[in-house]
Amino acid sequence: METMMTVVGSGPLVSCDGPRAAAAAKEQTLVNKTSSSSSSSSSSRLHSKFKPATSVVPSRVGVFWGNEKRAWDCFGKQFVFRKGLKTGVQRHPLTPSKLAIGRFPKGVSTTVMELFCKTDTEHCGAIFEDVPHVTDWLPDLQTYPNPLKFNPAYSAVKQYFVENDAVVTKDAVVKMTTPWEGIHFRRAGPREKIYFRPEEVKACIVTCGGLCPGINTVIREIVCSLWFQYGVRDIIGIVGGYRGFYARNTQTLNPKVVNDIHKRGGTILGTSRGGHDTMKIVDSIEDRDINQVYIIGGDGTHRGADLIYQEIKRRGLKVAVACIPKTIDNDIDIIDKSFGFDTAVEEAQRAINAAHVEAESADNGIGVVKLMGRYSGSIALYATLASRDVDCCMIPEAPFYLEGAGGLFEFVYRRLRENGHVVLVVAEGAGQDLVAQTLESNELIDASGNHLLRDIGHWLSQQMKDHFSKLYKEPVTLKYIDPTYMIRAIPGNAADNVYCTLLAHSVIHGAMAGFTGFTAGPVNNRHCYIPIARAVETQRHVNVSDRMWARLLSSTNQPSFFHDKDLQKRNVMIQTENGDEFTEEEYETNGDSEVNGYTDNGSENLNTEDAEQPALVTTIPPADPNVSQNNHAP
Numbered sequence: 001m002e003t004m005m006t007v008v009g010s011g012p013l014v015s016c017d018g019p020r021a022a023a024a025a026k027e028q029t030l031v032n033k034t035s036s037s038s039s040s041s042s043s044s045r046l047h048s049k050f051k052p053a054t055s056v057v058p059s060r061v062g063v064f065w066g067n068e069k070r071a072w073d074c075f076g077k078q079f080v081f082r083k084g085l086k087t088g089v090q091r092h093p094l095t096p097s098k099l100a101i102g103r104f105p106k107g108v109s110t111t112v113m114e115l116f117c118k119t120d121t122e123h124c125g126a127i128f129e130d131v132p133h134v135t136d137w138l139p140d141l142q143t144y145p146n147p148l149k150f151n152p153a154y155s156a157v158k159q160y161f162v163e164n165d166a167v168v169t170k171d172a173v174v175k176m177t178t179p180w181e182g183i184h185f186r187r188a189g190p191r192e193k194i195y196f197r198p199e200e201v202k203a204c205i206v207t208c209g210g211l212c213p214g215i216n217t218v219i220r221e222i223v224c225s226l227w228f229q230y231g232v233r234d235i236i237g238i239v240g241g242y243r244g245f246y247a248r249n250t251q252t253l254n255p256k257v258v259n260d261i262h263k264r265g266g267t268i269l270g271t272s273r274g275g276h277d278t279m280k281i282v283d284s285i286e287d288r289d290i291n292q293v294y295i296i297g298g299d300g301t302h303r304g305a306d307l308i309y310q311e312i313k314r315r316g317l318k319v320a321v322a323c324i325p326k327t328i329d330n331d332i333d334i335i336d337k338s339f340g341f342d343t344a345v346e347e348a349q350r351a352i353n354a355a356h357v358e359a360e361s362a363d364n365g366i367g368v369v370k371l372m373g374r375y376s377g378s379i380a381l382y383a384t385l386a387s388r389d390v391d392c393c394m395i396p397e398a399p400f401y402l403e404g405a406g407g408l409f410e411f412v413y414r415r416l417r418e419n420g421h422v423v424l425v426v427a428e429g430a431g432q433d434l435v436a437q438t439l440e441s442n443e444l445i446d447a448s449g450n451h452l453l454r455d456i457g458h459w460l461s462q463q464m465k466d467h468f469s470k471l472y473k474e475p476v477t478l479k480y481i482d483p484t485y486m487i488r489a490i491p492g493n494a495a496d497n498v499y500c501t502l503l504a505h506s507v508i509h510g511a512m513a514g515f516t517g518f519t520a521g522p523v524n525n526r527h528c529y530i531p532i533a534r535a536v537e538t539q540r541h542v543n544v545s546d547r548m549w550a551r552l553l554s555s556t557n558q559p560s561f562f563h564d565k566d567l568q569k570r571n572v573m574i575q576t577e578n579g580d581e582f583t584e585e586e587y588e589t590n591g592d593s594e595v596n597g598y599t600d601n602g603s604e605n606l607n608t609e610d611a612e613q614p615a616l617v618t619t620i621p622p623a624d625p626n627v628s629q630n631n632h633a634p
């Protein structure tokens, strides 16, 4: 490796005092110019010995990376690809998409290693899903010392810089016998060397898709961190989402402009759906000499960002593309949780509280609250668990039905009888199949191509009113609350603001270090860089077969709405008017399958004129204060 020391103009920004500062300032003016990226590209940064804390298998532990045909080891001379790297076979064009951290016996041959690397699932070890780096297509880029080294705020921090071979495991829980297995991501954080001279950086920020609490905080912290930590002075905002790249003027951003924007909801840059035109966007990036693109958005935005990154790579530009996952629905996989989610759940409490107060104050009060969640019921789940006032929570992942044994009507009837009121939370994507049965098919999409959902909250409320007014003499009092936009159009809370700050720091450190095509977020509470495409490969859903959903079910005691008839027969306890309890099966065997106005074929025995002797409860009896079927006070 050849290293040239070149004197450049004034250093970035940081002022320090004393002899250490003088030395630091001197060092700051030196640029470490490497003629080859073999020591600076992300591949070589991973050349370190990987040792387990305790050696559970008497084997050698190493780091190698490979694709389907080849494998490189990082410390054994016997492996030919090590030699290949030295002679200049850079990561490019043999860029492996994945890097495996493996364990293999001493003296193992290359052939065996190749076998190990054939598939990701081989027992050779863990998978490292690395992010791209600008040196993948520009191998001879210069590096520069990270100015944070001279920043008094950070220089005191021991081991401030993140080791280049630091990875974070996706699965925190591992087996003792195979602790290395599983997927790993590159740990986020500042690197000792950077690939952009701060004076040359022209950064832009764009926000796309729906709103989310905390977007302004992310914008603020990207601007302030670039400015104060790295000395970047040229930062612009792209106005109005992706289409702003080619259809709108830009906005100059500096710490003064963004000073108090974190106290406001929304995004000061504006946002939009649709309008993604990869070529026009990359043309605009080139024309404006932008070399760092920060994109804040959800799954759709990430798909668009990946196309931008691919086109930038195809054109061979020195431009870093970095995303910050934004989704109120918390539906981006891999990362622990998206920013703004906590704030949204907290705000949802206000709506649930209101529904509860209204329901409690009325005779046979029913409160219905609709919360956001297109395909993921995370907000509804967490808001329900947090509240304890909710009797039943319905989410897209858990189908439910209204009529018949084990259905929602029956459940609501029981809760009214027991508690005098009932509170329902429904995620916007829940029960779409049910709504579709009664409303005309109306396949509408928004400008981004997202399906527009039917209004389950309104539909459900109407169904409840119709059902209970037909069935009982006393009608129910139903209040429907739709706080949809209120929970996302607010500023982030304290915890989300701190989280947004960390996200902003993660992305700027990554971009300055030359990484690109990545999104950032915490995995097991450690911030990581994740390839953009990987982050949206799968969508996060509430897993109704895991313990979190079970916790909700046990907290509300709501029906699980299993369709399996046998399961229902085993689990559904039927209570007769005189208080006797039977399983549905026993009840059927006894020849009387009608309970509380419900028949076993799922249809109500309505109090209509042609029903000869309706065995109905025609009024909802007063609440019994000693009976409560859920875990909250009646």
Ligand SMILES: Nc1ncnc2c1ncn2[C@@H]1O[C@H](COP(=O)(O)OP(=O)(O)O)[C@@H](O)[C@H]1O
Residues within 6 Å of the ligand: 208, 209, 210, 241, 242, 243, 272, 273, 274, 275, 276, 297, 298, 299, 300, 301, 302, 303, 304, 305, 307, 326, 447, 448, 449, 450
């Ligand atoms: N598959 C895609 N390819 C390219 N751009 C996309 C894609 N999906 C969405 N986009 C763009 O991303 C932006 C935001 O997408 P959208 O789905 O509305 O919100 P979100 O990113 O929050 O999911 C829009 O400008 C849209 O045109």
Ligand SMILES: O=P(O)(O)OC[C@H]1O[C@](O)(COP(=O)(O)O)[C@@H](O)[C@@H]1O
Residues within 6 Å of the ligand: 208, 209, 210, 211, 298, 299, 326, 327, 328, 329, 372, 373, 374, 428, 446, 488
């Ligand atoms: O009315 P809009 O802006 O299209 O937003 C509605 C949708 O936005 C969401 O909040 C999700 O938006 P994103 O995909 O942009 O994160 C959904 O919950 C909801 O269906």
Ligand SMILES: [Mg+2]
Residues within 6 Å of the ligand: 209, 298, 299, 300
């Ligand atoms: Mg989306």
